[in-house]
Amino acid sequence: MAIFSDLGLSEEQLTAIHELGYDEPTPIQEQAIPVVMSGRDVIAHAQTGTGKTAAFALPIIARIKPEKVPQALILTPTRELAMQVAEAFFRYGKHAEVRVAPVYGGQPIERQLRALSRGVQIIVGTPGRIMDHMRRGTLALDNISVVVLDEADEMLDMGFAEDIEYILQQTPAERQTALFSATMPASVLDLALRYTREPQRISVVSETLTAPRTKQVYYEVLPREKLDALCRVLDVETPGSAMIFCRTRAEADHLGESLQGRGYLAEVIHGDLSQAMRERVMKRFREGQAELLVATDVAARGLDIADVTHVINYDVPGDPESYVHRIGRTGRAGRTGLAISLITPRERRQIQTIERTTRSRILRMKLPSLADVAARRREAFREALREVLTTGSLDPYVLMVEEMAESHEVTDLAAAAFKLLLNEAEQEDTLVSVEGDGAGTEPGMTRLFLDVGRLDRVRPADIVGAIANEIGIPGRQIGSIDIYDRFAFVEVPSEHAPRVVRGLGGVSLRGKPVRVSFAKPRG
Incomplete structure (x- = not known):
């Protein structure tokens, strides 16, 4: 080549x-x-x-x-x-x-x-x-x-x-x-x-292509609405493991950081990444630490990834062969898969060409509304609730319900609890040492502690943006970010860690000055 x-x-x-x-x-x-x-x-x-x-x-x-x-x-x-x-x-x-x-x-x-x-x-x-x-x-x-x-x-x-x-x-x-x-x-x-x-x-000229047994749909949106449209589709589909394809490395980087900033577990892979970084990204995706893998066609070649439930064309591929190669990554081994394309009005012709060449039907779908997204979240909540009813240990909560039932109807109590959980960001009651345990930190990365968290309205995008803007480290080099109620952890390349600790101290995140230190292993 x-x-x-x-x-x-x-x-x-x-x-x-x-x-x-x-x-x-x-x-x-x-x-x-x-x-x-x-x-x-x-x-x-x-x-x-x-x-x-x-x-x-x-x-x-x-x-x-x-x-x-x-x-x-x-x-x-x-x-x-x-x-x-x-x-x-x-x-x-x-x-x-x-x-x-x-x-x-x-x-x-x-x-x-x-x-x-x-x-x-x-x-x-x-x-x-x-x-x-x-x-x-x-x-x-x-x-x-x-x-x-x-x-x-x-x-x-x-x-x-x-x-x-x-x-x-x-x-x-x-x-x-x-x-x-x-x-x-x-x-x-x-x-x-x-x-x-x-x-x-x-x-x-290639021979007539045959698309795999995967349901294929597309949504037509204006270019400026594409990111919001993608997020609506993701919220309704709730993919367990999805690959999102972009045309260029720059677009993949931008989309990956935008998704991370909106709270999605997304990773980016393209030709500019070192082999070590590629392996780290793929490890997170295969192990379920990331649900979305934003990729370019060249970077995705040769990747063998099982159980991809969705392939999303954020940018329509330039030729039918690339389209077939992309969507062939889902619906494998007898499983069902879904291929979704986001197109602009000017790209209808490309979809028609793909349909004609692959001899397959790509259904036009109506973009999910905000009401559809809310309904899907309620359904996901119902599914989680059924699972807890089947497998959860409920004794402490039953006692709480019995106490409050003396002055409130049980139906009203349940409705109030549902409203609270659905209207607020779900807060996991996870006990974590402020020092961190150091376990799971990837080779070449150092885990840092920040004294701001969810109660300060801090998001992953705030942390990525601060490190990128103040220290000059590209967002794609920043590792995992864990945000709790009052503090957060972030992994950065070890060679840059001292500079991050020095340069980020005193910087304001969401209006609050942040203190940064090395996360110490428990001993």
């Missing part, structure tokens, strides 16, 4: 790719980038969502000249795809200072006129609006050196054949032409052969 630095890309592009969190090229990127970079014409047969945008965007950016004139033209069948492709060029080219203009119908043409008048190097648009600008004289194609037909089969299906040919005829004859298509019917191949010169043929 190649890496991006093997493909002849510039340092600026490699920096942008690294910042986006991508680890290695997909097969279409590995094969197409060097060919497009060389200037040869290309006919590429690749399924939608296999990473083909980067396969042509990265080499085009590498070859753009400083002049602020249109040099590359990318034709797409829909305005949604035009927006996606333009955004990809912005991301990949942010360090190369390229100018990109999306041009499509449904957007005020005045905005496009202003962008074109300032000078752009890359045009991404739909055939109809491109032709509008050509006829107005606001878009000249004299300096176009490369034309890309993205999703060529869809453009022909939508009746753009004549428009495409008209546009191609107005570009320089010596241009480079690249055609990318999910299918290769005769009409697409005929168009490609007429407008390319000795093209390099590339085909990266």
Whole structure:
């Protein structure tokens, strides 16, 4: 497997790719980038969502000249795809200072006129609006050196054949032409052969995929609502062991810390973690110390984890193969599993592609309401209550009920107790030495004592944030956090422990200055 630095890309592009969190090229990127970079014409047969945008965007950016004139033209069948492709060029080219203009119908043409008048190097648009600008004289194609037909089969299906040919005829004859298509019917191949010169043929098409016997659903939410939506789904589903997939390392880190801050037992795994850290994370997840494992696709490869009840696509995967690999981690060994995807309105097309490729149905579900979450919590409480009735030692509590029953109805007593437990955060009556017992501290980690706790309204996120902001230790390096009524314990890397004790002392958590010390083993 190649890496991006093997493909002849510039340092600026490699920096942008690294910042986006991508680890290695997909097969279409590995094969197409060097060919497009060389200037040869290309006919590429690749399924939608296999990473083909980067396969042509990265080499085009590498070859753009400083002049602020249109040099590359990318034709797409829909305005949604035009927006996606333009955004990809912005991301990949942010360090190369390229100018990109999306041009499509449904957007005020005045905005496009202003962008074109300032000078752009890359045009991404739909055939109809491109032709509008050509006829107005606001878009000249004299300096176009490369034309890309993205999703060529869809453009022909939508009746753009004549428009495409008209546009191609107005570009320089010596241009480079690249055609990318999910299918290769005769009409697409005929168009490609007429407008390319000795093209390099590339085909990266998997056999029809079969999704495992797992129930598959999706929720459609706005991007800004995705975290809240995930939390509602988690509260209703109450997964015993779930893997949550993100597209990049940065997104995985951010989501993991957000979930920890909301009180979920979550761990994060991705390519930037050391082997020791990966093993520590996996040990916690396998032993049930963490219920949620936030992961990237690359980091999750090769992980053998039994009893995963849920797979959640926080970010929709870029290709159907990745989707099948993800959801195949649940529903194993005859067990039932649930695969959940959170999509934005613009990602409906990706879900349709996955359905078509995997020949499976992904059901659209209505996002759980706050009432649904409250009802699920009450049901969980009932289940816990039944278990206590069956296995618990109730004698001390029976005596309390008998005493209070002299002045209150037993039904009212039970209702009051339920209200108290359901409306307040459940407080475990755990006897713990203030010094801590030191047991269970992981190798390379040191356990610290903080004199603040639940009664001070302190949350895991407060502790993680204080250590990250004041000491500069990334949140992912902080170990387990145990919060009790009046104190808390946190594990930090041993090499940083003295600095944490010095630097955190006196810092306020929830308005209360905190004292920090080493947790001493009982002796």
